[in-house]
Amino acid sequence: MRVLRGLVVTFSKPTRVLSRAHATLTQRSFAETFGQQNRKCPLCGFFQSGDLLSPVSRRGSAVGVNVRTMAAFGGRDDDFIFRQLLDYKSFTYTYLLADRTTSDAVLIDPVVEMVNRDMQVVKDLGLNLIFAANTHVHADHITGTGEIKKKLPGCKSMIADVSGAKADVKLKHGDTIKFGKFELECRNTPGHTDGCMTFVWHQKSMVFTGDAILIRGCGRTDFQQGNPQNLYDSVHKQILSLPRHFMLFPAHDYTGQTMTTVDEELKYNPRLSKPKSDFVKIMKELTLPYPKQIDKALPANMVCGAYDLPAEATTN
Protein backbone atom coordinates (compact mmCIF):
# COMPACT_ATOMS: atom_id res chain seq x y z
CA MET A 1 0.00 0.00 0.00
CA ARG A 2 1.54 3.30 -1.10
CA VAL A 3 0.57 6.27 1.01
CA LEU A 4 1.25 9.85 -0.04
CA ARG A 5 1.84 12.70 2.41
CA GLY A 6 2.44 10.34 5.31
CA LEU A 7 -1.23 9.72 5.92
CA VAL A 8 -1.69 6.04 6.68
CA VAL A 9 -5.15 4.65 6.22
CA THR A 10 -5.87 0.96 6.46
CA PHE A 11 -8.22 -0.50 3.88
CA SER A 12 -9.41 -4.00 3.30
CA LYS A 13 -7.55 -4.10 0.01
CA PRO A 14 -4.36 -2.44 -1.21
CA THR A 15 -5.20 1.20 -1.72
CA ARG A 16 -3.34 4.47 -1.99
CA VAL A 17 -4.61 7.56 -0.28
CA LEU A 18 -3.76 10.93 -1.81
CA SER A 19 -4.30 13.97 0.34
CA ARG A 20 -3.88 17.75 0.48
CA ALA A 21 -0.53 19.29 -0.39
CA HIS A 22 1.08 22.70 -0.74
CA ALA A 23 -1.78 24.88 0.41
CA THR A 24 0.50 27.78 1.22
CA LEU A 25 2.23 27.64 -2.12
CA THR A 26 -1.09 27.46 -3.85
CA GLN A 27 -2.32 30.64 -2.23
CA ARG A 28 0.93 32.47 -2.87
CA SER A 29 0.74 31.50 -6.52
CA PHE A 30 -2.73 32.99 -6.75
CA ALA A 31 -1.62 36.28 -5.38
CA GLU A 32 1.29 36.39 -7.79
CA THR A 33 -0.86 35.39 -10.72
CA PHE A 34 -3.93 37.52 -10.21
CA GLY A 35 -3.20 40.16 -7.62
CA GLN A 36 -1.97 43.03 -9.73
CA GLN A 37 -3.58 42.26 -13.03
CA ASN A 38 -6.77 43.50 -14.57
CA ARG A 39 -9.11 41.00 -16.15
CA LYS A 40 -11.29 41.40 -19.19
CA CYS A 41 -14.87 40.36 -18.66
CA PRO A 42 -15.71 37.85 -21.39
CA LEU A 43 -19.37 38.88 -21.21
CA CYS A 44 -18.93 42.47 -22.25
CA GLY A 45 -15.27 43.26 -22.82
CA PHE A 46 -15.38 45.41 -19.71
CA PHE A 47 -12.25 45.33 -17.56
CA GLN A 48 -12.58 44.45 -13.93
CA SER A 49 -10.54 46.72 -11.74
CA GLY A 50 -7.80 45.35 -9.54
CA ASP A 51 -9.78 45.98 -6.37
CA LEU A 52 -12.07 43.10 -7.20
CA LEU A 53 -9.12 40.83 -7.66
CA SER A 54 -7.22 41.32 -4.46
CA PRO A 55 -5.23 38.30 -3.33
CA VAL A 56 -6.91 35.76 -1.15
CA SER A 57 -5.73 36.45 2.36
CA ARG A 58 -6.17 32.98 3.75
CA ARG A 59 -7.83 29.72 2.92
CA GLY A 60 -11.55 30.14 2.33
CA SER A 61 -11.67 33.78 3.16
CA ALA A 62 -12.45 34.95 -0.36
CA VAL A 63 -15.96 33.63 -0.05
CA GLY A 64 -16.67 33.33 3.63
CA VAL A 65 -18.57 30.91 5.72
CA ASN A 66 -22.01 31.67 4.35
CA VAL A 67 -21.36 30.65 0.79
CA ARG A 68 -22.93 27.41 -0.26
CA THR A 69 -23.11 26.03 -3.73
CA MET A 70 -25.07 23.75 -5.99
CA ALA A 71 -24.71 21.29 -3.16
CA ALA A 72 -26.65 23.35 -0.72
CA PHE A 73 -30.12 22.38 -1.84
CA GLY A 74 -32.47 23.04 1.00
CA GLY A 75 -29.60 24.28 3.09
CA ARG A 76 -28.72 20.82 4.27
CA ASP A 77 -25.83 19.61 2.10
CA ASP A 78 -23.67 22.61 2.75
CA ASP A 79 -20.38 20.88 3.43
CA PHE A 80 -19.04 20.75 -0.08
CA ILE A 81 -18.72 22.70 -3.31
CA PHE A 82 -19.58 21.36 -6.71
CA ARG A 83 -19.28 23.32 -9.93
CA GLN A 84 -19.87 22.07 -13.43
CA LEU A 85 -18.00 24.08 -16.05
CA LEU A 86 -17.99 23.69 -19.80
CA ASP A 87 -15.97 24.46 -22.86
CA TYR A 88 -18.20 25.46 -25.74
CA LYS A 89 -15.53 24.63 -28.32
CA SER A 90 -15.03 20.95 -27.48
CA PHE A 91 -18.27 20.44 -25.51
CA THR A 92 -16.14 19.29 -22.57
CA TYR A 93 -17.33 19.39 -18.98
CA THR A 94 -14.84 20.24 -16.25
CA TYR A 95 -15.75 19.56 -12.63
CA LEU A 96 -14.60 21.39 -9.55
CA LEU A 97 -15.12 19.58 -6.24
CA ALA A 98 -14.14 20.93 -2.85
CA ASP A 99 -14.48 20.53 0.88
CA ARG A 100 -15.96 23.76 2.21
CA THR A 101 -14.32 23.33 5.59
CA THR A 102 -10.71 22.77 4.49
CA SER A 103 -11.09 24.44 1.04
CA ASP A 104 -9.17 21.57 -0.55
CA ALA A 105 -10.29 21.09 -4.14
CA VAL A 106 -9.96 18.74 -7.09
CA LEU A 107 -10.47 19.69 -10.73
CA ILE A 108 -11.45 16.96 -13.18
CA ASP A 109 -10.77 17.25 -16.92
CA PRO A 110 -9.73 20.88 -17.31
CA VAL A 111 -9.37 22.26 -20.88
CA VAL A 112 -6.30 24.30 -21.73
CA GLU A 113 -8.19 27.22 -23.26
CA MET A 114 -10.38 27.52 -20.16
CA VAL A 115 -7.67 27.46 -17.51
CA ASN A 116 -7.88 31.18 -16.75
CA ARG A 117 -11.62 30.89 -16.15
CA ASP A 118 -11.16 27.83 -13.96
CA MET A 119 -8.45 29.50 -11.93
CA GLN A 120 -10.65 32.54 -11.42
CA VAL A 121 -13.48 30.37 -10.07
CA VAL A 122 -11.04 28.59 -7.77
CA LYS A 123 -9.78 31.96 -6.54
CA ASP A 124 -13.23 33.51 -6.10
CA LEU A 125 -14.32 30.52 -4.03
CA GLY A 126 -11.13 30.71 -1.95
CA LEU A 127 -10.10 27.15 -2.74
CA ASN A 128 -6.78 25.32 -2.62
CA LEU A 129 -6.55 23.31 -5.79
CA ILE A 130 -4.47 20.32 -4.78
CA PHE A 131 -5.17 17.92 -7.66
CA ALA A 132 -5.98 18.28 -11.37
CA ALA A 133 -7.05 14.89 -12.70
CA ASN A 134 -7.76 13.63 -16.21
CA THR A 135 -10.19 10.79 -16.80
CA HIS A 136 -8.10 9.76 -19.84
CA VAL A 137 -5.79 10.94 -22.61
CA HIS A 138 -8.25 13.12 -24.51
CA ALA A 139 -8.27 13.17 -28.30
CA ASP A 140 -10.59 16.13 -28.78
CA HIS A 141 -8.96 18.83 -26.68
CA ILE A 142 -5.72 19.56 -24.84
CA THR A 143 -5.86 19.11 -21.09
CA GLY A 144 -5.41 22.15 -18.89
CA THR A 145 -3.29 20.37 -16.30
CA GLY A 146 0.03 21.60 -17.73
CA GLU A 147 -1.10 25.23 -17.67
CA ILE A 148 -2.57 24.85 -14.20
CA LYS A 149 0.72 23.50 -12.88
CA LYS A 150 2.47 26.57 -14.26
CA LYS A 151 0.11 28.82 -12.33
CA LEU A 152 -0.16 26.64 -9.23
CA PRO A 153 3.05 24.64 -8.84
CA GLY A 154 1.66 22.95 -5.75
CA CYS A 155 -1.17 21.36 -7.70
CA LYS A 156 -0.46 17.78 -8.69
CA SER A 157 -1.56 16.31 -12.02
CA MET A 158 -3.14 12.87 -12.13
CA ILE A 159 -3.97 10.30 -14.78
CA ALA A 160 -4.37 6.52 -14.92
CA ASP A 161 -1.07 4.67 -14.83
CA VAL A 162 -2.36 2.39 -17.58
CA SER A 163 -2.57 5.35 -19.97
CA GLY A 164 1.21 5.62 -20.19
CA ALA A 165 0.93 9.40 -20.00
CA LYS A 166 3.19 11.45 -17.74
CA ALA A 167 1.75 13.00 -14.60
CA ASP A 168 2.73 13.70 -11.01
CA VAL A 169 0.48 10.93 -9.76
CA LYS A 170 -0.24 7.84 -11.83
CA LEU A 171 -3.48 6.42 -10.54
CA LYS A 172 -4.21 2.74 -10.14
CA HIS A 173 -7.54 0.96 -9.87
CA GLY A 174 -8.62 1.12 -6.23
CA ASP A 175 -6.69 4.28 -5.37
CA THR A 176 -8.43 6.91 -3.29
CA ILE A 177 -8.07 10.64 -3.96
CA LYS A 178 -8.60 12.57 -0.73
CA PHE A 179 -9.58 16.25 -0.51
CA GLY A 180 -10.54 17.37 2.96
CA LYS A 181 -13.04 14.93 4.43
CA PHE A 182 -14.02 13.66 1.01
CA GLU A 183 -12.58 11.03 -1.26
CA LEU A 184 -12.94 9.75 -4.79
CA GLU A 185 -12.54 6.09 -5.62
CA CYS A 186 -10.58 5.42 -8.83
CA ARG A 187 -11.93 2.69 -11.09
CA ASN A 188 -10.32 1.58 -14.33
CA THR A 189 -12.92 1.68 -17.09
CA PRO A 190 -11.05 0.80 -20.32
CA GLY A 191 -12.76 0.54 -23.67
CA HIS A 192 -12.82 4.06 -25.14
CA THR A 193 -9.08 4.05 -24.42
CA ASP A 194 -6.99 1.62 -22.39
CA GLY A 195 -6.27 4.28 -19.79
CA CYS A 196 -9.81 5.49 -19.06
CA MET A 197 -10.65 5.98 -15.40
CA THR A 198 -13.91 6.74 -13.60
CA PHE A 199 -13.97 8.64 -10.30
CA VAL A 200 -16.69 7.67 -7.82
CA TRP A 201 -17.67 10.08 -5.06
CA HIS A 202 -19.61 7.68 -2.89
CA GLN A 203 -20.26 10.26 -0.19
CA LYS A 204 -22.27 12.39 -2.61
CA SER A 205 -23.59 9.73 -5.00
CA MET A 206 -21.73 11.38 -7.87
CA VAL A 207 -19.69 9.66 -10.57
CA PHE A 208 -17.34 11.27 -13.08
CA THR A 209 -17.31 8.93 -16.03
CA GLY A 210 -15.08 10.58 -18.61
CA ASP A 211 -16.00 9.20 -22.04
CA ALA A 212 -16.86 5.69 -20.82
CA ILE A 213 -20.53 6.51 -20.65
CA LEU A 214 -22.16 9.68 -21.95
CA ILE A 215 -25.75 10.85 -21.54
CA ARG A 216 -27.66 8.37 -23.72
CA GLY A 217 -24.38 7.52 -25.43
CA CYS A 218 -20.77 6.42 -24.90
CA GLY A 219 -17.29 7.18 -26.13
CA ARG A 220 -16.27 5.85 -29.55
CA THR A 221 -14.11 2.73 -29.71
CA ASP A 222 -12.48 3.02 -33.12
CA PHE A 223 -9.09 4.51 -32.23
CA GLN A 224 -6.67 4.90 -29.27
CA GLN A 225 -6.90 1.24 -28.19
CA GLY A 226 -10.68 1.41 -28.37
CA ASN A 227 -12.42 -1.89 -27.78
CA PRO A 228 -16.22 -2.21 -27.60
CA GLN A 229 -16.18 -5.49 -25.63
CA ASN A 230 -13.98 -3.91 -22.98
CA LEU A 231 -16.10 -0.76 -22.88
CA TYR A 232 -19.30 -2.75 -22.39
CA ASP A 233 -17.75 -4.73 -19.53
CA SER A 234 -16.24 -1.62 -17.91
CA VAL A 235 -19.47 0.33 -17.96
CA HIS A 236 -21.66 -2.47 -16.67
CA LYS A 237 -19.23 -3.73 -14.00
CA GLN A 238 -17.83 -0.45 -12.73
CA ILE A 239 -20.51 2.20 -13.37
CA LEU A 240 -23.99 0.84 -14.03
CA SER A 241 -23.60 -1.57 -11.10
CA LEU A 242 -23.63 1.39 -8.72
CA PRO A 243 -26.90 2.27 -6.94
CA ARG A 244 -29.51 3.39 -9.44
CA HIS A 245 -29.85 6.87 -8.01
CA PHE A 246 -26.13 7.66 -8.46
CA MET A 247 -25.64 10.72 -10.63
CA LEU A 248 -23.37 10.41 -13.67
CA PHE A 249 -21.37 13.39 -14.89
CA PRO A 250 -19.70 12.74 -18.25
CA ALA A 251 -16.76 14.47 -19.89
CA HIS A 252 -18.93 15.64 -22.76
CA ASP A 253 -22.45 16.22 -23.91
CA TYR A 254 -23.44 17.48 -27.31
CA THR A 255 -27.15 17.98 -26.62
CA GLY A 256 -26.96 20.50 -23.79
CA GLN A 257 -27.74 18.08 -20.97
CA THR A 258 -25.66 18.27 -17.82
CA MET A 259 -26.14 14.97 -15.99
CA THR A 260 -27.88 11.62 -15.94
CA THR A 261 -28.32 8.73 -13.49
CA VAL A 262 -27.45 5.04 -13.41
CA ASP A 263 -31.17 4.30 -13.60
CA GLU A 264 -31.75 6.41 -16.69
CA GLU A 265 -28.83 4.93 -18.61
CA LEU A 266 -29.82 1.37 -17.75
CA LYS A 267 -33.25 2.13 -19.19
CA TYR A 268 -32.67 4.58 -21.99
CA ASN A 269 -29.08 4.38 -23.23
CA PRO A 270 -29.61 3.40 -26.88
CA ARG A 271 -26.36 1.41 -26.98
CA LEU A 272 -25.47 0.22 -23.50
CA SER A 273 -28.96 -0.93 -22.53
CA LYS A 274 -28.68 -3.58 -25.25
CA PRO A 275 -27.05 -7.05 -24.99
CA LYS A 276 -23.27 -7.05 -25.41
CA SER A 277 -23.32 -8.56 -28.88
CA ASP A 278 -25.71 -5.87 -30.12
CA PHE A 279 -23.57 -3.18 -28.52
CA VAL A 280 -20.41 -4.44 -30.22
CA LYS A 281 -22.19 -4.55 -33.57
CA ILE A 282 -23.48 -1.00 -33.13
CA MET A 283 -20.04 0.32 -32.24
CA LYS A 284 -18.31 -1.46 -35.12
CA GLU A 285 -20.80 -0.08 -37.62
CA LEU A 286 -20.39 3.55 -36.58
CA THR A 287 -18.64 5.57 -39.23
CA LEU A 288 -17.42 8.65 -37.42
CA PRO A 289 -15.13 11.36 -38.75
CA TYR A 290 -11.52 11.56 -37.56
CA PRO A 291 -11.35 13.89 -34.52
CA LYS A 292 -10.25 17.36 -35.58
CA GLN A 293 -7.91 17.92 -32.68
CA ILE A 294 -6.42 14.45 -32.33
CA ASP A 295 -3.08 15.01 -34.03
CA LYS A 296 -2.40 17.99 -31.81
CA ALA A 297 -4.13 16.78 -28.67
CA LEU A 298 -2.72 13.31 -28.22
CA PRO A 299 1.00 14.14 -28.14
CA ALA A 300 0.37 17.13 -25.86
CA ASN A 301 -1.87 15.18 -23.51
CA MET A 302 0.68 12.39 -23.15
CA VAL A 303 3.17 14.77 -21.54
CA CYS A 304 1.55 17.97 -20.33
CA GLY A 305 0.32 16.51 -17.09
CA ALA A 306 3.91 16.45 -15.96
CA TYR A 307 5.71 19.04 -18.04
CA ASP A 308 5.13 22.46 -19.46
CA LEU A 309 2.72 22.46 -22.34
CA PRO A 310 4.65 22.55 -25.62
CA ALA A 311 4.24 26.02 -27.11
CA GLU A 312 3.11 24.67 -30.46
CA ALA A 313 0.30 22.74 -28.82
CA THR A 314 -1.70 25.86 -28.06
CA THR A 315 -1.63 27.33 -31.56
CA ASN A 316 -4.79 26.76 -33.55
Next chain:
Amino acid sequence: MRVLRGLVVTFSKPTRVLSRAHATLTQRSFAETFGQQNRKCPLCGFFQSGDLLSPVSRRGSAVGVNVRTMAAFGGRDDDFIFRQLLDYKSFTYTYLLADRTTSDAVLIDPVVEMVNRDMQVVKDLGLNLIFAANTHVHADHITGTGEIKKKLPGCKSMIADVSGAKADVKLKHGDTIKFGKFELECRNTPGHTDGCMTFVWHQKSMVFTGDAILIRGCGRTDFQQGNPQNLYDSVHKQILSLPRHFMLFPAHDYTGQTMTTVDEELKYNPRLSKPKSDFVKIMKELTLPYPKQIDKALPANMVCGAYDLPAEATTN
Protein backbone atom coordinates in the same frame (compact mmCIF):
# COMPACT_ATOMS: atom_id res chain seq x y z
CA MET B 1 -56.54 37.18 -4.16
CA ARG B 2 -57.04 35.13 -7.32
CA VAL B 3 -56.78 31.39 -6.80
CA LEU B 4 -56.44 28.91 -9.65
CA ARG B 5 -57.66 25.32 -9.52
CA GLY B 6 -59.77 25.91 -6.45
CA LEU B 7 -56.87 25.66 -4.05
CA VAL B 8 -57.28 28.38 -1.43
CA VAL B 9 -54.19 29.34 0.51
CA THR B 10 -54.16 32.30 2.84
CA PHE B 11 -51.15 34.57 2.70
CA SER B 12 -50.32 37.73 4.55
CA LYS B 13 -50.54 39.69 1.32
CA PRO B 14 -52.61 39.27 -1.83
CA THR B 15 -51.14 36.33 -3.69
CA ARG B 16 -52.21 33.92 -6.38
CA VAL B 17 -51.45 30.27 -6.08
CA LEU B 18 -51.07 28.25 -9.27
CA SER B 19 -51.17 24.51 -8.94
CA ARG B 20 -51.08 21.27 -10.93
CA ALA B 21 -53.42 20.80 -13.87
CA HIS B 22 -54.24 18.27 -16.57
CA ALA B 23 -51.92 15.47 -15.49
CA THR B 24 -53.90 12.86 -17.38
CA LEU B 25 -53.93 14.88 -20.56
CA THR B 26 -50.21 15.44 -20.24
CA GLN B 27 -49.46 11.76 -20.05
CA ARG B 28 -51.77 10.93 -22.92
CA SER B 29 -50.06 13.56 -25.03
CA PHE B 30 -46.70 11.99 -24.31
CA ALA B 31 -47.83 8.60 -25.44
CA GLU B 32 -49.27 10.07 -28.62
CA THR B 33 -46.20 12.13 -29.30
CA PHE B 34 -43.45 9.67 -28.56
CA GLY B 35 -44.88 6.21 -28.22
CA GLN B 36 -44.64 4.92 -31.77
CA GLN B 37 -41.82 7.02 -33.09
CA ASN B 38 -38.16 6.33 -33.42
CA ARG B 39 -35.70 8.94 -32.28
CA LYS B 40 -32.37 9.85 -33.80
CA CYS B 41 -29.56 10.00 -31.28
CA PRO B 42 -27.92 13.42 -31.67
CA LEU B 43 -24.64 11.97 -30.44
CA CYS B 44 -24.10 9.47 -33.20
CA GLY B 45 -26.99 9.55 -35.66
CA PHE B 46 -28.03 6.14 -34.37
CA PHE B 47 -31.77 5.57 -34.12
CA GLN B 48 -33.24 4.44 -30.85
CA SER B 49 -35.75 1.71 -31.29
CA GLY B 50 -39.32 2.11 -30.17
CA ASP B 51 -38.88 -0.33 -27.31
CA LEU B 52 -36.87 2.23 -25.42
CA LEU B 53 -39.56 4.79 -25.95
CA SER B 54 -42.63 3.02 -24.73
CA PRO B 55 -45.31 5.31 -23.32
CA VAL B 56 -45.18 6.20 -19.66
CA SER B 57 -47.74 4.00 -17.99
CA ARG B 58 -48.50 6.25 -15.09
CA ARG B 59 -47.12 9.23 -13.29
CA GLY B 60 -43.53 8.73 -12.22
CA SER B 61 -43.31 5.16 -13.32
CA ALA B 62 -40.84 5.77 -16.12
CA VAL B 63 -38.06 6.33 -13.63
CA GLY B 64 -39.14 4.61 -10.46
CA VAL B 65 -38.74 5.36 -6.83
CA ASN B 66 -34.98 4.94 -6.71
CA VAL B 67 -34.09 7.71 -9.13
CA ARG B 68 -32.65 10.79 -7.58
CA THR B 69 -31.13 13.70 -9.36
CA MET B 70 -28.68 16.53 -9.01
CA ALA B 71 -30.65 17.31 -5.89
CA ALA B 72 -29.77 14.07 -4.21
CA PHE B 73 -26.34 15.02 -2.94
CA GLY B 74 -25.50 12.74 -0.10
CA GLY B 75 -28.80 10.96 -0.49
CA ARG B 76 -30.60 13.49 1.65
CA ASP B 77 -32.26 15.96 -0.69
CA ASP B 78 -34.06 13.34 -2.69
CA ASP B 79 -37.50 14.88 -2.80
CA PHE B 80 -37.11 16.92 -5.96
CA ILE B 81 -35.64 16.92 -9.44
CA PHE B 82 -33.51 19.67 -10.88
CA ARG B 83 -32.04 19.64 -14.37
CA GLN B 84 -30.09 22.40 -16.03
CA LEU B 85 -30.26 22.23 -19.83
CA LEU B 86 -28.60 24.46 -22.36
CA ASP B 87 -28.87 25.59 -25.93
CA TYR B 88 -25.45 25.89 -27.54
CA LYS B 89 -26.71 28.27 -30.22
CA SER B 90 -28.04 31.05 -27.99
CA PHE B 91 -26.18 30.05 -24.79
CA THR B 92 -29.54 29.86 -23.04
CA TYR B 93 -30.13 27.80 -19.91
CA THR B 94 -33.45 26.04 -19.48
CA TYR B 95 -34.40 24.68 -16.06
CA LEU B 96 -36.58 21.72 -15.25
CA LEU B 97 -37.89 21.56 -11.67
CA ALA B 98 -40.13 18.83 -10.31
CA ASP B 99 -41.61 17.25 -7.21
CA ARG B 100 -40.49 13.62 -7.20
CA THR B 101 -43.53 12.52 -5.24
CA THR B 102 -46.26 14.02 -7.41
CA SER B 103 -44.12 14.28 -10.61
CA ASP B 104 -45.47 17.78 -11.23
CA ALA B 105 -42.89 19.84 -13.11
CA VAL B 106 -42.15 23.38 -14.25
CA LEU B 107 -39.88 24.32 -17.16
CA ILE B 108 -38.27 27.75 -17.13
CA ASP B 109 -37.12 29.48 -20.34
CA PRO B 110 -37.37 26.71 -22.92
CA VAL B 111 -35.86 27.36 -26.38
CA VAL B 112 -37.91 26.45 -29.46
CA GLU B 113 -35.15 24.47 -31.18
CA MET B 114 -34.61 22.36 -28.05
CA VAL B 115 -38.22 21.44 -27.32
CA ASN B 116 -37.89 17.85 -28.54
CA ARG B 117 -34.92 17.30 -26.24
CA ASP B 118 -36.72 18.89 -23.30
CA MET B 119 -39.83 16.79 -23.89
CA GLN B 120 -37.71 13.65 -24.04
CA VAL B 121 -36.12 14.47 -20.67
CA VAL B 122 -39.56 15.15 -19.19
CA LYS B 123 -40.77 11.84 -20.56
CA ASP B 124 -37.74 9.81 -19.44
CA LEU B 125 -38.14 11.18 -15.92
CA GLY B 126 -41.87 10.41 -15.95
CA LEU B 127 -42.89 13.99 -15.21
CA ASN B 128 -46.11 15.93 -15.72
CA LEU B 129 -45.12 19.26 -17.14
CA ILE B 130 -47.81 21.60 -15.85
CA PHE B 131 -46.19 25.00 -16.44
CA ALA B 132 -43.72 26.45 -18.98
CA ALA B 133 -42.62 29.87 -17.76
CA ASN B 134 -40.56 32.61 -19.37
CA THR B 135 -38.54 35.02 -17.28
CA HIS B 136 -39.11 37.70 -19.94
CA VAL B 137 -39.70 38.38 -23.63
CA HIS B 138 -36.39 37.14 -24.98
CA ALA B 139 -34.63 39.00 -27.78
CA ASP B 140 -31.99 36.39 -28.56
CA HIS B 141 -34.02 33.26 -29.10
CA ILE B 142 -37.60 32.14 -29.62
CA THR B 143 -39.27 30.65 -26.58
CA GLY B 144 -40.27 27.00 -26.69
CA THR B 145 -43.56 27.50 -24.88
CA GLY B 146 -45.64 27.60 -28.06
CA GLU B 147 -44.21 24.31 -29.32
CA ILE B 148 -44.56 22.70 -25.92
CA LYS B 149 -48.24 23.62 -25.77
CA LYS B 150 -48.74 21.93 -29.14
CA LYS B 151 -47.26 18.71 -27.76
CA LEU B 152 -48.73 18.99 -24.28
CA PRO B 153 -52.00 20.93 -24.47
CA GLY B 154 -52.40 20.65 -20.70
CA CYS B 155 -49.24 22.61 -20.03
CA LYS B 156 -49.88 26.27 -19.29
CA SER B 157 -47.56 29.04 -20.50
CA MET B 158 -46.58 31.83 -18.12
CA ILE B 159 -44.98 35.24 -18.40
CA ALA B 160 -45.06 38.48 -16.42
CA ASP B 161 -48.25 40.45 -16.95
CA VAL B 162 -46.17 43.62 -17.22
CA SER B 163 -44.48 42.28 -20.35
CA GLY B 164 -47.66 42.67 -22.40
CA ALA B 165 -47.00 39.29 -24.03
CA LYS B 166 -49.73 36.71 -24.44
CA ALA B 167 -49.71 33.61 -22.24
CA ASP B 168 -52.14 31.34 -20.42
CA VAL B 169 -51.11 32.78 -17.07
CA LYS B 170 -49.94 36.37 -16.71
CA LEU B 171 -47.88 36.50 -13.57
CA LYS B 172 -47.90 39.35 -11.10
CA HIS B 173 -45.34 40.30 -8.49
CA GLY B 174 -46.05 38.20 -5.40
CA ASP B 175 -47.72 35.33 -7.24
CA THR B 176 -46.79 31.80 -6.22
CA ILE B 177 -46.31 28.98 -8.75
CA LYS B 178 -47.07 25.65 -7.11
CA PHE B 179 -45.82 22.25 -8.33
CA GLY B 180 -46.41 19.43 -5.92
CA LYS B 181 -45.23 20.44 -2.47
CA PHE B 182 -42.96 23.12 -3.89
CA GLU B 183 -43.54 26.70 -4.91
CA LEU B 184 -41.78 29.52 -6.69
CA GLU B 185 -42.23 33.12 -5.63
CA CYS B 186 -42.56 35.56 -8.56
CA ARG B 187 -40.70 38.84 -8.23
CA ASN B 188 -40.78 41.64 -10.78
CA THR B 189 -37.20 42.60 -11.67
CA PRO B 190 -37.47 45.21 -14.45
CA GLY B 191 -34.44 46.88 -16.00
CA HIS B 192 -33.29 44.61 -18.80
CA THR B 193 -36.90 44.75 -20.00
CA ASP B 194 -39.99 46.09 -18.23
CA GLY B 195 -41.46 42.61 -17.98
CA CYS B 196 -38.53 40.73 -16.44
CA MET B 197 -39.42 38.37 -13.62
CA THR B 198 -37.27 36.38 -11.19
CA PHE B 199 -38.49 33.10 -9.70
CA VAL B 200 -37.36 32.32 -6.15
CA TRP B 201 -37.46 28.73 -4.89
CA HIS B 202 -37.06 29.46 -1.19
CA GLN B 203 -37.37 25.79 -0.21
CA LYS B 204 -34.20 24.93 -2.15
CA SER B 205 -32.31 28.25 -1.96
CA MET B 206 -32.42 28.51 -5.74
CA VAL B 207 -33.20 31.60 -7.79
CA PHE B 208 -33.89 31.80 -11.53
CA THR B 209 -32.88 35.27 -12.51
CA GLY B 210 -33.42 35.44 -16.26
CA ASP B 211 -31.23 38.24 -17.66
CA ALA B 212 -31.51 40.50 -14.61
CA ILE B 213 -28.24 39.23 -13.20
CA LEU B 214 -25.81 36.96 -15.01
CA ILE B 215 -22.69 35.28 -13.65
CA ARG B 216 -20.34 38.24 -13.15
CA GLY B 217 -22.56 40.26 -15.46
CA CYS B 218 -26.10 41.42 -16.17
CA GLY B 219 -28.49 41.86 -19.06
CA ARG B 220 -28.00 44.84 -21.36
CA THR B 221 -30.24 47.88 -20.89
CA ASP B 222 -30.07 49.56 -24.28
CA PHE B 223 -33.26 48.26 -25.92
CA GLN B 224 -36.66 46.77 -25.07
CA GLN B 225 -37.46 49.33 -22.34
CA GLY B 226 -34.02 48.78 -20.83
CA ASN B 227 -33.20 51.08 -17.95
CA PRO B 228 -29.99 50.75 -15.91
CA GLN B 229 -31.36 52.57 -12.85
CA ASN B 230 -34.32 50.19 -12.70
CA LEU B 231 -32.07 47.16 -13.23
CA TYR B 232 -29.76 48.18 -10.40
CA ASP B 233 -32.70 48.66 -8.02
CA SER B 234 -34.35 45.38 -9.09
CA VAL B 235 -31.23 43.31 -8.62
CA HIS B 236 -30.27 44.76 -5.27
CA LYS B 237 -33.81 44.83 -3.80
CA GLN B 238 -35.19 41.57 -5.16
CA ILE B 239 -32.19 39.27 -5.73
CA LEU B 240 -29.01 40.31 -3.93
CA SER B 241 -31.02 40.95 -0.75
CA LEU B 242 -31.69 37.22 -0.47
CA PRO B 243 -29.50 35.14 1.88
CA ARG B 244 -25.92 35.09 0.68
CA HIS B 245 -25.83 31.35 0.13
CA PHE B 246 -28.79 31.40 -2.29
CA MET B 247 -27.79 29.94 -5.64
CA LEU B 248 -28.44 32.02 -8.74
CA PHE B 249 -29.25 30.36 -12.06
CA PRO B 250 -29.26 32.81 -14.96
CA ALA B 251 -30.87 32.55 -18.38
CA HIS B 252 -27.47 32.69 -20.07
CA ASP B 253 -23.79 32.30 -19.59
CA TYR B 254 -21.19 32.80 -22.28
CA THR B 255 -18.19 31.53 -20.31
CA GLY B 256 -19.31 27.98 -19.59
CA GLN B 257 -20.24 28.53 -15.95
CA THR B 258 -23.50 27.08 -14.69
CA MET B 259 -24.34 28.92 -11.47
CA THR B 260 -23.28 31.54 -8.95
CA THR B 261 -24.40 32.72 -5.51
CA VAL B 262 -25.68 35.95 -3.99
CA ASP B 263 -22.41 36.18 -2.06
CA GLU B 264 -20.22 35.85 -5.13
CA GLU B 265 -22.10 38.47 -7.13
CA LEU B 266 -22.10 40.95 -4.25
CA LYS B 267 -18.32 40.55 -4.13
CA TYR B 268 -17.23 39.95 -7.67
CA ASN B 269 -19.83 41.23 -10.14
CA PRO B 270 -17.82 43.81 -12.06
CA ARG B 271 -20.88 46.00 -12.64
CA LEU B 272 -23.43 45.39 -9.90
CA SER B 273 -20.96 45.41 -7.01
CA LYS B 274 -20.31 49.08 -7.78
CA PRO B 275 -22.32 52.13 -6.61
CA LYS B 276 -25.46 52.83 -8.64
CA SER B 277 -24.01 55.86 -10.40
CA ASP B 278 -20.99 53.87 -11.56
CA PHE B 279 -23.24 51.05 -12.73
CA VAL B 280 -25.40 53.42 -14.79
CA LYS B 281 -22.31 54.95 -16.36
CA ILE B 282 -20.91 51.53 -17.25
CA MET B 283 -24.17 50.40 -18.83
CA LYS B 284 -24.60 53.60 -20.83
CA GLU B 285 -21.09 53.35 -22.22
CA LEU B 286 -21.45 49.79 -23.47
CA THR B 287 -21.50 49.61 -27.22
CA LEU B 288 -23.00 46.25 -28.00
CA PRO B 289 -24.05 44.90 -31.40
CA TYR B 290 -27.74 44.62 -32.27
CA PRO B 291 -28.97 41.12 -31.28
CA LYS B 292 -29.00 38.84 -34.32
CA GLN B 293 -32.32 37.20 -33.52
CA ILE B 294 -34.24 40.20 -32.23
CA ASP B 295 -36.32 41.00 -35.30
CA LYS B 296 -37.53 37.43 -35.45
CA ALA B 297 -37.61 36.65 -31.75
CA LEU B 298 -39.52 39.59 -30.31
CA PRO B 299 -42.70 39.32 -32.41
CA ALA B 300 -42.80 35.55 -31.93
CA ASN B 301 -42.17 35.74 -28.21
CA MET B 302 -44.94 38.28 -27.72
CA VAL B 303 -47.55 35.78 -28.87
CA CYS B 304 -46.27 32.23 -28.83
CA GLY B 305 -46.87 31.66 -25.17
CA ALA B 306 -50.57 31.63 -25.95
CA TYR B 307 -50.83 30.72 -29.61
CA ASP B 308 -49.23 28.42 -32.11
CA LEU B 309 -45.78 29.55 -33.11
CA PRO B 310 -45.97 31.36 -36.45
CA ALA B 311 -44.47 29.06 -39.09
CA GLU B 312 -42.13 31.73 -40.40
CA ALA B 313 -40.63 32.21 -36.93
CA THR B 314 -38.85 28.86 -36.99
CA THR B 315 -37.08 29.36 -40.30
CA ASN B 316 -33.45 30.37 -40.01
